[in-house]
Amino acid sequence: MSTKTHTHSLAAPHRGDIQRWTRTFIPTSKEPPADAEAISHKLLVRAGYIRRVGAGIYDYLPLAWRTLQKICAIVREEMNDAGGSEMLMPAMEPIELFAETKRDVDYGDNLFKLTDRHGRITALAPTHEEIITELMKSGVSSYRQLPITLYQIQTKFRDEFRPRSGLLRGREFIMKDAYSFHLTLDGEGGLGETYDAMDRAYSNIFKRCGLDFSRVEAEAGPIGGSASHEFMVNCDAGEDIILRCPETGYAANVEKCETGERAWSFDGEPTGDLEKVHTPNLPGIEEVGKFLKVKPPNMLKTVVFKRHDSGGAGVSPVWILAVVRGDHDVNEGKVKAAAGGPVALADEAEAKAAGFSIGYVSPRVIVGRTDCLLIVDPDAAQGMDAAKGKPMFWATGADEKDYHVKRFNWRREMGDVLNNQSYVKVADVRNAMAGDPSPRAKGATLEEGRGIEVGHIFKLGTKYSEAMGLNVLDPNQDRVPVIMGCYGIGVSRTLQACVEMSHDDDGIIWPGAIAPFHVLITPMKIEPGSELMTAAEQLATDLSHAGIDVLVDDRDERPGVKFKDADLIGIPIRLTVGDKALAEGCVEYKHRGDAGKGEFVKMHDVIDTCVRALTEA
RNA sequence: CGGGGCGUAGCGCAGCUUGGUAGCGCGUUUGACUGGGGGUCAAAAGGUCGUGGGUUCAAAUCCCGCCGCCCCGACCA
CATH class of the missing domain: 3.40.50.800 (Anticodon-binding domain)
Known part of the structure; x- marks a missing residue:
């Protein structure tokens, strides 16, 4: 909790304002705009808070701006309490800064770029790790200057592939971003201390905004780094899926969520002879399944990945094949972990050239090859159908275009290679889902919900300081890279999340703390x-x-x-x-x-x- | 990036199939009546039909290009 007690409902910046409806601008309307889908989007437009200017670009009208300022005031109080200092960085940054950390590539098309009259390319900042790291380089050289936490509230630009739902996913949006710098990970003044302070500050902020939210473990994504937590508003309209263990309180984004132990065994008698079926022009598990009259849980899906570093000499195996049940989703992060190195989905043409009949790949394809690692999810690594107490019936690809096979049997089809751990592993490589065993409590099962991500905190470590050369002298006079954390809140998104959570058939219902x-x-x-x-x-x-x-x-x-x-x-x-x-x-x-x-x-x-x-x- | 759809008054839409006078509801303006949960009557203003080209005596309507926007999907083949 924060050390100060804030006057929750009557927070600055507005104290005792009087405004008259006829002298301000509140264009309400009976009908929602045709382009709005989300309730909160419809209400914000109907109630005269926002107006669309372009795809993912909005005017904040007086009511919205007042609420945004009140949210910002809460954010400032909590950030200052957590030891932060506010500043402001530019929205335009030279593209060269991004090149230093390769994020001009990692962020890809999401980065807005503009060219000035001299032909120089400038990026519209989607976030400010590079700028602030550059700033710190010029002003921090000793461990005695650490720790330090700086933040700003500012408009960010991301050329989202598909902007949607009003302020929930815009191309221009208001964000609070904070950055902290440390000599050590743990201990006094370490990253952990500030991370925890931010964690508490974020909880305070979202509580004060009247939100029902979950704090969940998350993937770091293109920001990078190790530990990371997201703050999710619990709400069905959210884009993110979160899972939680009702016993322990463990909660995680589906991208990150672990599952508990699942029993597996390849052993089981064949259900009959392998049968090859012609399945022309049937993309996807659903269609093939309907055609074969096989349900997705009885199909094996094999997804081909390639080792990211496979260009290097001696890296083996080159191809990573993840096998999951037809009704499950492969999780790239888990594949990466199981493969013990960076992976990326294989390029289709390249994979075909390497002998994989993309769309019709089966686990059998690795038999006789030495450049593949097959990673089988426990739910796919089943010889017996436990529910029925009978041998498991599997359908899968035939490793030949336009053909699938029925009655795939692990032992019969794969032979000895199944026992060779250099080529076949069993590991969790799929997204968790409701009903999966909890990774934290025996006997408990995970529950699923949806959320709107309003805050995200990261332990960056030295990713940016090493890439850009931000070092300090430590007490032993050694030059060491600075350890960093970063912490973001989608301020404009928070506004809409509040509406999504708190409304009725007649309109918005604001909590006092952030009402205009x-x-x-x-x-x-x-x-x-x-x-x-x-x-x-x-x-x-x-x-x-x-x-x-x-x-x-x-x-x-x-x-x-x-x-x-x-x-x-x-x-x-x-x-x-x-x-x-x-x-x-x-x-x-x-x-x-x-x-x-x-x-x-x-x-x-x-x-x-x-x-x-x-x-x- | 793939699929689907849309672009006509400030907003929501019809008209397009079968080419020929620009239409409806809400909102707006004026007046009257009204006055506790989106009122009634009367009058009025408001449109290069996204844009460029083509066909035609004639295009919102048919054809081609472009632009903009929305929804769904997407490393799961």
Whole structure:
């Protein structure tokens, strides 16, 4: 937890603002845009928060900007508490900086590039590891200057292959990125210490934003590095699949998730003679399975990988073949781990030239070859069908274009090579899924859910400092590479994740801490100088003095219109000023999300009631 | 990158098959009535039909190119 106590609901930067609907820009609409799919995307557009400018590019209108600033304020408080200092780096960076770490290649087409009048190529920064490492090189030379943590909140650019769902995957988006620098991994001032502090800060941030989230183990991806955790908003609309063990709390991204021990054995009698079947033009397991009348769990899928470093002399084997059940997905990270070296999916043409009938490959293909390693997933390494207590029926490719085989039997088809560990291994090489044994608790099974990734923290180690030569002198006067960590939050994505999580049929329901305004005042009649308007104005002023941000719906609209819009934009508290309540010295007080019409509260109590409601939340 | 679809008023859409006067709903403006959950009536403004070419007496409509956008899929063959 942070050391300070923050005033959660009434956080800076907006304290006691008063704005009028007619003098700001809140273009609400009844109909969602035709291009929106996600509920949060529809609501943000309908409620006048965002407007699309181009694919994956959006305007943040006043309401959205206020909420973003409130999220940023929370982020700043927590980052500063965790020992960070804010700064700002440029969005444009010379492409040469990326070349130093080869990320111009690794990031590939996701990197926006532009050419200036002199023909120089500049990248629009998708992230800032290179820039900050370069900066540190110029200013840090001694271990005494470490540790240090710097962060910024800034617009990032990524030429996403397929931008989608409004702010959830944009090409231009707002991100908080932090970088830390250390002499050591562990101990005082080490990477671990800051990583843990960031971990806590992130939990605080997402809690304060009112999110239901999971912290899961993750793959580092193109950022690189060793340990890594993602913060996922638990929500079905998320793109990521996460698995968790209900007993131990272990949770991981599907890309990373381990599975518990699974029993396997190649032994089992053949179910009959091997039968070759003509299966022309049938791409994919589904189609072949339907044609053969075999279910995917009875098929073996063989995916051909190539050792990344196989250009080097003496690297053997060259080809890595991963075998999984037809209904399972190969996990490249696990293949890499099992192969003991970097792998990449084989180029189709190259693999065909090497004798693999891509699309029709079976495990048999390695028999008689010495340049292959077959890695079989335990669920595929089955001679017996445990559920039925009978020998296992397998269908697989025939290693010949347009043919598959039925009644594949491991022992009969593979022979002695099955026992040679240089050529055949059994290891977990598939994505985990719901129902798999937990890797952390015997007897427990993994559960599956979806999430929106809003935060990601990495232990980078020395990947960037070594590539770019960021070194310091340690106490022994040795030059050592600096150890780094990096920590990102998708700020604009967090905004939409909040909406995705918290809404109803009528609109958005903001938590007080990040709502654009705390209170919406709805006068029932707009008559300048009337008792009703005077009361509404006085109310706004009093709320403002209490540090509450107020929006006054001063439009001369019918009540129905105002109430509909009020629900749509999702301000936490609505105060309706009407003749009936006013006659009793009251206003009508209603929480967004509560049913009914709200309750009468005495005018002199209403400020306290609002403050209490907002600080309790 | 593959597949599918779309581009007509600020927004959502029809019209295109079978070429001939630019249409509907919402929103907007003006006026009246209204006034507690997207009101009623009346009048009005608003469109180079994405873009370039072609066919034709005539193109939103048919043909070709280009541009933009959305959805699905994708290292699983």
